[in-house]
Each structure stands twice: as C-alpha cells, then as structure tokens.
Amino acid sequence: MKEFMTKYGMLKGITSIEFYTDGIIKECKLSEYCEINTSYGILVPQYDEEEVRRKYKRSLSFYKNGNLQSISFQGGTNIITSVGKLSAELAVFHENGEIKRIFPLNGKITGYWTEQNEYELSEELEFHFEFGKFKKKIIGINFYESGAVKSLTLWPKDFINVLSHYGMIETRIGFSLYPNGAIKSCEPRRQTLIKTVIGELHAFDFDAIGLNADTNSLNFKENGTIKSLYTSLDKITVKDAFGSSHIYEPGLKPNNFNDKIMDVVPLRVEFYLSKVKINETEYNIESNTFCVDKFVRKLF
Template sequence: MKQVNTKYGILRGISSIEYYSGGSVKECTLNTINKLKSPYGVLIPKYNYGISRSKNTVSVSFYENGNLKSIYLENQIKIKTSIGILPAEFITFYDNGDIKRLFPLNGKITAYWTEQDEYKMAEGIEFNLAIGKIKEKVISIYFYEGGNIKSITFWRKNSVIIRTPIGDAFARIGTAFYPDGKLKSFEPKKNMDVNTKIGVIRAFDTEALGIHGDSNSLVFSKEGEISSIVTSTDRIEVLNRKSGEKQVYRPLLKRSIIDENSMDIIPLRIEFQGDKVKFRNGFQHKFPCECVLNECDFKIKHLKLEYSSPCSSCI
C-alpha cells in the first residue's frame, strides 16, 4: 500500500497522486481513512467516494513547500475560524495556513442528487457584519489572509436584507467586503433605483451567474460612494457641451444560446473614476465610451425590457 510523509502525518491508501517537479506532493486521492493533525484539529480527508453526492475531486492538495492547500473532508465537521465555529466539508488555505475559502457543503449536483437536496442539508450561519446581523444558509465564505471576511456566497434561492451606504436593500448571490469590513459590493435581487453622479440608474444584472459573491454589479468605494453599477434596462444619452457631440449607451441584445427564438440582454456597466464616467457592455463600444462629468449632460431613460431566467428550475 503506497504511502507518503507530510507535515500533517503519513498518508496511506493512495489511489492516485501527483507531484511537483521538485518531488514534493501536489495532490492525491485516498481510498482509506487518514487522520491529519493540523492547527485546526484532526482532519480526515475524503476516502469514500461511493456515495451519490461525492464529487470527483482530490482528497487533499498541498503547496510546494508542503503546507496544506485544500482538503475535501470525509464528513462535515465543525471548525474554528476567525468568525467562530463553522460547519465545513471543503476548505482551501493560504500558504501561511490561514483559511482561504470554506464550503459548509461540497456535494455533487446530478439527476440523483439535486441542488434542492443539497440545500436541505445546509444550516443557517450567523454573521455580525457591517451589513447587519444576518443568519443565512451560504454556499461559501471567502476570507482575507488574517481572517476578515472577503465575500459571502448565498444560495440562489435566498435573498438577504442588508444594510448598505445607500440604505437597506435585498441582496442575492453574494456580498463582498473591504479588509476593514466595509461593504464593497453586492448583487441586487431586483431592479433597484440608485442615485449616481449622472442621475438615477436602475441597477440589475441579468447575467449574474451566482457562482460566487466575490464580484458584484453594485460596487462602492471605501468612502461609500457608487464606483460601478450595472443596468439591464437603462438608456443613457450623453451630450458633450464643448463639442456638441452626442452618444447613446444602453444594454445590448444577443441571440440566446439556450433558446434560438429569444434574445439575451448584455447589461451596461457604468464606472465612476474620479471626474470621469465610463460605459461598457462586456466589450468596448466602437465609439468613445468615456467622458468628463462636468463637461457633459446626461439624460437617462428606463427601458421596459422583459427578462426571464432560462433556468426555470433554479431554486
């Protein structure tokens, strides 16, 4: 039976293994029980892949210096983190040993194990943050080195009332934070009228995927001002008072890859950088898409664009 030495103990029952070019273990999959002694207690990597919700991923991986990089746990455990005791089934780490990402559950979604099945297993986690005190089921928590929360990813089914620099709002998908804990961004649940430097913009991103909450469509500066916003409905007419030139920016449409008889919206992103405002839709416009705020007049029209999710079964 193949075995290797690690900083955390001997690994036995290795069914597959990969090494770095220097000879240290990069990752391996196990088929028997192993107990690794870590700063977070004894961790048992995944070894029983026979159950329906087991993902086809490695049991454990390491940095080239031998430090733990990730671990897929055999069973969900309670683990001590910078924000308290949390449930964990998959954990990634920084090179210094701090927890990077924590997933309370790590099941594989198939026809035999649905997202609804996984959701039912999740438990609410309590957070006391700048956005308020909340208790929600979450998909993952992303930490900065040192332990402060970088982002939280919610289940798609959930919407959360949070406190923001522009008032209370319903958030979906996730929220992201600055290292000092201030809100950096969130994903609005529905069309939300937001006051900006050019007027009221209706914020909503039809292309928000819900994979993670690291980056979102409504972004704040550290001072709490709007620095970036995504709209799926608004048409902005920009008149340059010096040149008399007029430009129009709006969400675009593309043929749906799911239903050829329908169109998908390409949202418009508006960014505020100092005294300038920029417009883009996933790619740059062919015409100038940047202007100086005090040199232009802005006329905003809210368009009535119908939107429905292509995934009718999404929870």
C-alpha cells in the first residue's frame, strides 16, 4: 500500500502500515514528502531516514477514533503551546487533539552519536512558572488537556531551583505541576531537609532514574505542604501505645549492572490528615511517638 486517506489528508509513500481490528489506521512509516493539515498547522511527517542521529520507528500514529496520536517530524517544527512556541522533532497528542508531549530532539544514542552530542545540539529555552523562572535545555515537556504544563524533564547534567513551602530545592531530572500551576513534585539533587509532623526528614532518592519527570520522589499537596517523600538517609523509630518500638531504615539491594555494588533502597513516607505511612505500614500520628535519626549503616 503506497497511499492512505486520513482526516488530515492523504499519506503518501507508505512503506509499512498497521491497523486496528476495525480497519482504522494505527501507525505508519513514510518514504515520501507529504503534508497533513492539523489544528497546529500544516505538518510534515518524517520520511527520510538518511540522518544517522534520528530515531525512525514510525512517522505517524493514530487513536482508534482516527485522531492523531503522535508525529515524528522531518525537521524541527514549531508548535504553539501555553508556554510559547516550541520547536519539536517529536510530538504526542491527547485523544481530543490537544498537544500532550513535545520533544525538542528525537535522536538515537549510539556509538557514533552520544548523549553529549545530543545535549550540545539542544537549545536553551526560557520558562516562567509560579515557583520561579529559569533558562535551560530540556528533554521534553508534558501538558494537560487544558494546555497547562503537567511536567518538564531536564537533561541529566542540569538542575534548577524550585521555590517550595519548605524553601528553595535544588532539583534534578525535573518537576511536575498541578493544573493550576502549583508545584506537585520534584526530584531533589541533594539531601533536602523537610520539616514534617513526625520530625525533620532528609528528602533524597539515591535510586532516582529520571526517564521523565512525570513522577518524582518528593511530592506536595496542592496547598504546598508535604504529601510524600523518599529518604535514603534517615532511620525512623515508631513507639506505639503499648511501648513497642518499630524501626524503619533504608535497605540495600544489588546493583542492576554490577552485583558487587549495593544500591540504597530508600524509605517511602506518606502523610495523610491524621496518619503517616512508612513503606507499607500506617500509623496514627496522635497515638504513636516518632523519632528520626540520621541513619548510619553498620559495616561487617
């Protein structure tokens, strides 16, 4: 099949195509120039795989209702968003047609093209948010259907300062926001002291991976107070009404790539109206006492 008609126009030079069970196009790969007409303007899907740095799995994908789900652009293409005009090599859309994700670059990391090469090609962008403003290179940005920013992912080597209810937080990987723009979560770059109802905890996750910033280890309620955090550095002792003590401390697990190295397994602490949850166990705050100590691992 060389051509196929969609609600956005005729697709030409189809080299591979997949359909849903009802015959609706699911995705395709192109080898010829063509234009599709969308609410974001005339867009040109990727059709040339000669550029060695570019990923080229598919040119277009669609939802079952026929709406565009994603497009890999032939070249950098400007998309108008709530935070201004952004250049994209890959864009993903919500099912209702609104922009969902934008990736300024869409390169493949190989022995010939490194992450550093891709980073150097990236352009700095300026952003203004409720928690502050910054100018950085980004990997991607995620939007709600309303158009508001949902999350923003930084390059691994970069960090920004996020102003929170608990002070300024040096943030790596990125952050997520509530629809009203309030900070929802971020990934601390270093040990960050957070005053909680059970004591002062050091928010930090040694094991944070950072594929994107949709979810992070330090989470806030919409009013800015703490919702949950990971701590890799604190020991929590809970003494119940019967005088029994329950001790929680970070654990260890073998590194995925080197079994001679042990990685820290942080504690997850969640805060509710009258309860706190440590890992999988809940405690009533009023009927228990809590002691937080900096954890020092014993070596045998």
